[in-house]
Amino acid sequence: MPALFVTGTGTDVGKTYVSCALIRALKARGAVVDAFKPVVSGFDPKDAAASDPVRLAAALGDPGGMFRIAPRRYRAPLSPNIAARLEGQTLGLDDMVIDAVARAAGLRDGLLLVEGAGGVMSPLTDGETNLDMITALGAPALLVAGSYLGTISHVLTALVALRAAKAEVAAVVISESLDAPDLDQTAQALSPFLAGAPLFLAPRAQAWDAAALAEHLLARPRTP
Incomplete structure (x- = not known):
């Protein structure tokens, strides 16, 4: 399936920042790309x-x-399953997977970025997490993390979960956090523990050009 699942080590680590930069970089290279966010919580229609x-x-x-x-949008800034329940709905993983597969099929030779909600192990439904959707799709994961103190442990924990589920890790992106340790130093400290996973840095001082990440992804063998 021509899809890439953009997941994170937690909430508000820069998944959408990275996804948007990657979309622009892929489009600049003539690639066909689309985005799908299976479920969104904390959505305020007045501040859309x-x-x-x-x-x-x-x-x-x-x-x-x-x-x-984003066909499923809920107001409460809670995990999607709880936010949906507050509005009288129940989320089903099968429904979200079917939607993603249909969207990817419509792209033909393109790439669908499927952006999860929260981190790798954040609940999507009452019994399933983002990791369950990644494995159900069989899509490689792009793991996004912040650069805050403690991120190294969070990245390695997320990688353990992904690899235990036999999910392919396309790359790791460290999205710079505000008032955090030096981004390059964090990357240098993290690199020896990545077991071959490519690492990219997304600074915030200016709009990040995701050219290197886009080139890496375009050069990878496509998932059937």
Whole structure:
């Protein structure tokens, strides 16, 4: 399946920042790319312009694409299963997987970025996590982390979970956190523990050009 699952070590580590930069870099190289966010919680319709789906739509050049990108949107800033329950709904993993597969199939030779909610082990439904969706899709994972103190442990823990589930790790991206240790020093400390997973850095001082990440992904063998 021509899809890449963008996951994280936790919430608010920069998944959408990385996804948007990657979309722009892929489009600049003539690649066909689309985005899908199976479920969004903490969505305020009155402040939709700041939401992840609108940012993804803008990166795609599809300003009206929010509803297509994120069909399940809930107000409460809680795990998606709880936020959905507060609105009288129950989330099912099969439904989200079917939607993602259908979206990927429609791209033909393109790449679908499937952006999860929260971290690798964050619940999506009452009994399943982002990791369960990654394995159900059989899609490689792009693991995004912050550069805050403690991130090395979080990255390695997430990698253990992904690899235990036999999920392919396409790359790790360290998205710079505010008021955090030096980004390069963090990368140098983390690198020896990655067991071959490619590492990319996403600084915040200026808009990050994800060219190197895009080239790496385009050069990888495609998942059937």
